[in-house]
Amino acid sequence: MPQRFAIGFDPETVNAMMAAFDKACDALRLAKTHDGATEFLAKAVVEQAKTGERDPDKLCAMTLRALNGGG
Numbered sequence: 001m002p003q004r005f006a007i008g009f010d011p012e013t014v015n016a017m018m019a020a021f022d023k024a025c026d027a028l029r030l031a032k033t034h035d036g037a038t039e040f041l042a043k044a045v046v047e048q049a050k051t052g053e054r055d056p057d058k059l060c061a062m063t064l065r066a067l068n069g070g071g
Helices: 011-028 036-049 056-067
Strands: none
8 A cells, every 4th residue: 555645544554554455456456556546446445444444354345345336
């Protein structure tokens, strides 16, 4: 997860977001590179983290649902 998306979050939350990002990349079969798709995914993880969720598995699931139009 690009570190610039983690600004304003505590280290524990950043670690959870990074784990969720990695899981989401794996689920979507995205290479963890700096391209438009992974930038969009990272922003989606951040949006889900803003809800207060800190469990990486739940953050990943929430992110994938949001990307699929499930909010």
